[in-house]
Amino acid sequence: MFKLHSNDLKDGGTIAQAQVFNSFGHSGGNISPHLAWSDAPEGTESFVVTVFDPDAPTGSGWWHWVVSNIPAGVTELPTGASGTAALPAGAVESRTDYGVAGYGGAAPPPGPPHRYIFTVYAMKTPRIEVTPDSSAALVGFMTHFNSIAKASLTALYGV
Numbered sequence: 001m002f003k004l005h006s007n008d009l010k011d012g013g014t015i016a017q018a019q020v021f022n023s024f025g026h027s028g029g030n031i032s033p034h035l036a037w038s039d040a041p042e043g044t045e046s047f048v049v050t051v052f053d054p055d056a057p058t059g060s061g062w063w064h065w066v067v068s069n070i071p072a073g074v075t076e077l078p079t080g081a082s083g084t085a086a087l088p089a090g091a092v093e094s095r096t097d098y099g100v101a102g103y104g105g106a107a108p109p110p111g112p113p114h115r116y117i118f119t120v121y122a123m124k125t126p127r128i129e130v131t132p133d134s135s136a137a138l139v140g141f142m143t144h145f146n147s148i149a150k151a152s153l154t155a156l157y158g159v
Helices: 136-146
Strands: 003-005 035-038 046-053 062-071 114-123 147-157
Touching: 003 114, 003 147, 035 114, 046 136, 062 136, 114 136, 136 147
Parallel strands: none
Antiparallel strands: 003 035, 046 062, 046 114, 114 147
16 A cells, blocks of 8 residues: 655644744744655656645645656655755656745644645656646646555644
């Protein structure tokens, strides 16, 4: 069974300050978390990683991180990989709802904790045609039609 785990996050746990955004009234580290996956299905040719907050008060949620075209031989992203050479060659970080490509940490308004869904998709194609300026919705659309499996974990954060 395809699985996702992290040294920085626990499924159902609270996101640490290191992974919280450093703006919008928050003072976190804005560091992308370690993510690792195992048991990808046969036929996997690449991966896509997303972080999505379905509880954001936008009517459409909030995309916090979108990474496409991760080569099939890669099984983890180290802590702090976003925007660095630690991302695998060929991987593409696309625009989030913060308006820029790269990891944007948790930053909910005051109220109940939000859910942050970290998902890795096993893809049946070696790449999807996206750029750093592609919207998260476009990446999601292409991922939907090319994924063969997904694994997720959900972490919480609130103020």
